[in-house]
Every structure is written in structure tokens, then in C-alpha cells.
Amino acid sequence: MELRPLVADETGETSPTPQTVPHHDPNGRSWSHPTRRLCHSCTAVVAVLALASCAASQSPRATSSISRLLGLNAIAPAQRADRQVNTSALMEQALLYGPASVAVRNLNQTWPPSKLLHVGEDCWKPCGNISGDCAWCGLGNACCRFGASNDPAECQGVTFPTKKWHTCVAPQKLYSVKHASQDCWFHCKARSGFCDWCGAGNACCMEKSMATDAPECRGAYAFGVDMQYRCVPTLGVCEFGQISDGNGGCRAPDTAPTISFYMYRASGPEWPRQLNLSVDMGSLGGVMWYLHNDVVTHCPRKFGIDRILRYYVTMKPTQALYQQGVLFDSYAEFLQGKVTDRTLQANHWSQYGYNVGCVRLDANRAVARYQDVVWYSLPGRCPSRDFASKTEKCAFAEPGGFCDKPNGTSTCTWNAIFAGEVFLDEVSGIADFDSFCNLGGFEYDSATDSGISNDFWNGKMNFEACSWRVSQVHQRFAQKYPNLPGALDRHPCSHEHKEVFGFARWK
Structure with a gap:
């Protein structure tokens, strides 16, 4: 596969004092939040190298037991003082992300x-x-x-x-996506696709009509609304993991591709910070979906969760799995590092290798209207045992897929590097969470679809409100880590959860 450069878009907010303004959903309900800003700036691909200094600066947290939380047990990064981050490998991984046409145009802005x-x-x-x-x-x-x-x-x-x-x-x-919060249809001559009005290399697309819009809308992401044409960044005419067929179309590469993107985790302050333990992560939309449904509905928050961790994940599926026509294996739920479905070892990992798994939840947005609700499973060392029971003998028999540089062999399929954390209080605007709860505050009540003394989570079934919440987290990451790429959030996953969602089964 041809290596292509990436120029990532960052989201960031520059206004220090957001104003509160009312908004209404399609059903006429009103809600309010700080004035929305979906901000994008262009960062050169070499910014990925800053992951090295970022990783080296993080201090390990104390280790404690983990509670089960909807398949997203928060695992923070391991102590990294004992190994150097391979910056040349990070560069190579970043070069695999995104088509050259988009990168070159962005550089020329x-x-x-x-x-x-x-x-x-x-x-x-x-x-x-x-x-x-x-x-x-x-x-x-x-x-x-x-x-x-x-x-x-x-x-x-x-x-x-x-x-x-x-x-x-x-x-x-520099905001590489221009006019991001405005309807682009008429300004782009009533046509979807690449449009200079949106900024070089960006496209005018509608999330609800991606399948019928111009080909480059297939690679579009970061939609703020679903029923209006908006200026959005795009990977080009080919979707994630595809390459050009030379005839204006796209095809899957002959061998399994290496892909890199961000994954996220909900976490508490004292949860273990280790890699290679068998963990579950999610897209940012997936983590927000989970928080909204099962964490901020309690005060204090369930499981002591107070932050969102971000990881730069690189994965390369084995050729045995890739020949089945997929990039990801089935999703595996881990409880304190132990897989809950013991058949996965014989039916998946022994046959295809320790591949990253995924599942796409709530595709019809019937539970909460977040985009790209995806969960990932990363089988690491000794996935049949919990944290306290993992032994060297078990690790030898079940090595997992974690390695420094994924090469697609059965025991070297993924790597994850810590890329920052954002506290929930930072984005929701709660100054003192203990006082907030003691004084009767409540982040989200599903019965009223609103909070008490805080409106950040208002409107769970409002797509624009959910997109705004995701953008606030993106903006906070961009503010705290300005030298890291901000738009590595394409989340490919073809495995869709077909069951009715019942939160009790996850608790």
C-alpha cells in the first residue's frame, strides 16, 4: 500500500467565556448550552512525534481493582520509563492515514x-x-x-x-475547515463533494445522504448535524482501509493494511495504568454514549469515573482474518482483563490471531443520538485470566496481540500509546463536583432529559446536542495537547450489535 501523508484537523475553542444560548430540537423542546464552536486547525503530520514527549511526561497512577462498566473498563497507560517511544514508527504509522490529495491541499492553504x-x-x-x-x-x-x-x-x-x-x-x-457551522449547499453551487468554499480539500456533505452524495463524501467525518449539508473534512473518495483502484473507484488492498486512529476510555482516578492487559476501548461517540446512559445518571458518578483517556492506537489485522473480508474480529468483553466469553480463544484467537475486535452499537440512534458508537476490544497478555491471576506461564500460552510495531502476525496486531486525558468536570463546567452533588445538583435525569444545576447533558435524543458535546471534548483535548493531531477519529467497524439494548446486562 502506498504511504500517504496526513494533515490532521484539530478542534479547539478560543473564547474563554462561552455564553449560554437557548436551542430547540425538532420536537420543540428547548435546551441550552455554551455557544457552540466546531473549530478545526491544520497540524502537520510531524506533530505525531510529540506523542513521544507526551508519553514520557505522564506519571503512573496507583493501581486498584476495576469495576465492570459496560465493557469499557478504563485502563490507563503503563509506566513508560522502561521503554522508549519509537518516534520513527509513529511517523510511519501517521503516513498511512489519509489520501495525499487532501494533505497536499491542506498544506497549500x-x-x-x-x-x-x-x-x-x-x-x-x-x-x-x-x-x-x-x-x-x-x-x-x-x-x-x-x-x-x-x-x-x-x-x-x-x-x-x-x-x-x-x-x-x-x-x-489556521482552521482548515472553513464555514464549518454553516449550511454549505448553495455556496457550493448546489452540489455535494469537494468545495473550495469549505476550504481546500474539504467537502460539502450531509451525514444522512453520504451513500448518494459525491464519492468523496464516503470518506467524510466530523458532522455536526445530520439533516443539513455542512463543510466537513474527508479522507477522499475511498473509505478507511481502502485504496484507489486506478479507475475512479476504491478497493481493499491485497494485504491487510496498517491503520492508526484514536480510541478512548472512561476512567476513574485510581484505576490501573497498564498496557498489554486485555482491555476494551471505544470511539469518543461510544464513550459519550456510555457515560450518558449509565454514568452521569448518578451523583456521584457511577464507578468513580471522572475522566476520558485518549490513546493513539495502531493496528494491523492478520492475513487470516483479513481474508475473511474484515479488518476487525468480533468484539470481546473484558472484565478486569479477563474475557467473559471463553469460546473466543478457540473460535477466534487460535484460528485468526489476537486481532482487535469491534462492535457498532445503536446504529439507528434509538437509545442516544451519538454518531459512531463503536467499542473495541484489544486482547493482550493472558486474556483468560483477570489482573490478579495473570502468570508468566499463562502469558506464554496466551501472548495476546500487543507489540511495539504491529506486523500482522498472530501475536503482533496492535499497539496503544497514551495521548492525553480530559476531565468530565472540565467540559461540563462543574467547579467542585462534591459540592455539586451535596447541594442537590444532578448531571442528567433520564425522566426529564435534563440536569439540575447543570445543562451539559440535556437532550440525549437531540443529534445536534450530542454532536456539540463530542465537539466540546475534542476542543478540550486540543487546548490541553495543542501539538497532537486532533482528527484521528475515523472509526471503521462492520460488526453491528443486533440485540435490544438492556443496560442491566452490562452492570
Whole structure:
């Protein structure tokens, strides 16, 4: 497979004091939250190398027992002082992510912006009666208005020469996706697909019509709404794990590809930070889905969960599994490092190797309207035993799939490197969680679909509200770890959960 460079989009929020504004879902219910911002900036692929310094700076936490939590037992990273992070391997992994056409176009975007033109003048009509990126203001500059909550991300944190009208301003950083919060259909000539108005290499697509839109919408991600055309980043005409067939179409590579992306975990403060133990992780949408349904419905939160951990995961399935037409094996639930379904060893791992598994939950968004609700299982050392019972003899017989550089052999299919953590209090705006609970606060009550003294989790069945919550976590990661890529969140998984969801079976 051809190695292609990646330029990742980061999400970040520059406004330090978000305002609370009301919103309404399609059923007429109102809810409020801090003014939404879906911000994107372009980070060179070499930023992945910062994972080395990030990993080296993390201190290990104390080890304690783990409670079972919906197949997402939070495992934090191991002590990394005993091994060096292979930065050249990280570079190689990053190069495998994303088509070259998108990367090259993103690199060619104007940054820093050209000279700011028409300073202080009213830019509304010259910029087509819409705010955001506008060449009339000079390449790379934008038309924005002070205090306008609906202006796109490129209008955040700018210096205004006048507060009377929309005027030309210079963005504070590069946002590779332009006009991200606005309807792009008419501005892109009533056509889906690649559109310069969205920023070079980005596309105008609708999440609900990806299958019938332009081919490049198949690789689109980071939708903020599902029933409107929006400017979104895209991997190109081929989906994750595919390559061009040379005739305008896509095909699966002949041999199993190496793919890298972020996985996330819900965690408590004293949970063990170890790798190679057999763990379950999730997409960010999957973790938020779980938190919303089964954690923030209690005060204090269930299992003492207070943060979301992020990992940079690289995986390469074995050829034996790949020949079955899939990248992932079946999902395996681990309880304190022990697989709950003992048949997986004989029926899967012995036959196909210790591959990463996955399951896609709530595809119809009947339980909560989060996008890409995916859980992953990463079989590590001695998956038939819990943490306290793993022995060297067992590890020799059941080595698992963790290794430094996945090569697709039966015992070398995945690697995970810690890439930051975000506390739930940081994104929900709770200053003192103990006091919040003691004074009668409640993050989310499923009966009223709202919280008490906090509205972050309001609207579980509102797609826009759920997308906003995910974006807030992305933004917080970008603020805390500005040198790490922010858009490695494509989550391929063809294994769909067919059962009716019953949370009791997971507790």
C-alpha cells in the first residue's frame, strides 16, 4: 500500500467565556448550552512525534481493582520509563492515514493570512451575505461581527476594528475547515463533494445522504448535524482501509493494511495504568454514549469515573482474518482483563490471531443520538485470566496481540500509546463536583432529559446536542495537547450489535 501523508484537523475553542444560548430540537423542546464552536486547525503530520514527549511526561497512577462498566473498563497507560517511544514508527504509522490529495491541499492553504484588506468596512455584502472565510478581506482572512454567536470558528478570538457591523478580521490560527457551522449547499453551487468554499480539500456533505452524495463524501467525518449539508473534512473518495483502484473507484488492498486512529476510555482516578492487559476501548461517540446512559445518571458518578483517556492506537489485522473480508474480529468483553466469553480463544484467537475486535452499537440512534458508537476490544497478555491471576506461564500460552510495531502476525496486531486525558468536570463546567452533588445538583435525569444545576447533558435524543458535546471534548483535548493531531477519529467497524439494548446486562 502506498504511504500517504496526513494533515490532521484539530478542534479547539478560543473564547474563554462561552455564553449560554437557548436551542430547540425538532420536537420543540428547548435546551441550552455554551455557544457552540466546531473549530478545526491544520497540524502537520510531524506533530505525531510529540506523542513521544507526551508519553514520557505522564506519571503512573496507583493501581486498584476495576469495576465492570459496560465493557469499557478504563485502563490507563503503563509506566513508560522502561521503554522508549519509537518516534520513527509513529511517523510511519501517521503516513498511512489519509489520501495525499487532501494533505497536499491542506498544506497549500494560506497561512499566515495575507494582508488584511478593507479594515473597518462593512464586509457583509461583498462576502456574499455570510460570515466566515472571505477572499475580499484578503486570502485567509474572514468576515465576522463582534458578539455574533452564529459566526463560524474562524471568527473566534479575533481583534475587531469596529463593533458596528461585520468587518474583515485576521483569524488567530489556521482552521482548515472553513464555514464549518454553516449550511454549505448553495455556496457550493448546489452540489455535494469537494468545495473550495469549505476550504481546500474539504467537502460539502450531509451525514444522512453520504451513500448518494459525491464519492468523496464516503470518506467524510466530523458532522455536526445530520439533516443539513455542512463543510466537513474527508479522507477522499475511498473509505478507511481502502485504496484507489486506478479507475475512479476504491478497493481493499491485497494485504491487510496498517491503520492508526484514536480510541478512548472512561476512567476513574485510581484505576490501573497498564498496557498489554486485555482491555476494551471505544470511539469518543461510544464513550459519550456510555457515560450518558449509565454514568452521569448518578451523583456521584457511577464507578468513580471522572475522566476520558485518549490513546493513539495502531493496528494491523492478520492475513487470516483479513481474508475473511474484515479488518476487525468480533468484539470481546473484558472484565478486569479477563474475557467473559471463553469460546473466543478457540473460535477466534487460535484460528485468526489476537486481532482487535469491534462492535457498532445503536446504529439507528434509538437509545442516544451519538454518531459512531463503536467499542473495541484489544486482547493482550493472558486474556483468560483477570489482573490478579495473570502468570508468566499463562502469558506464554496466551501472548495476546500487543507489540511495539504491529506486523500482522498472530501475536503482533496492535499497539496503544497514551495521548492525553480530559476531565468530565472540565467540559461540563462543574467547579467542585462534591459540592455539586451535596447541594442537590444532578448531571442528567433520564425522566426529564435534563440536569439540575447543570445543562451539559440535556437532550440525549437531540443529534445536534450530542454532536456539540463530542465537539466540546475534542476542543478540550486540543487546548490541553495543542501539538497532537486532533482528527484521528475515523472509526471503521462492520460488526453491528443486533440485540435490544438492556443496560442491566452490562452492570
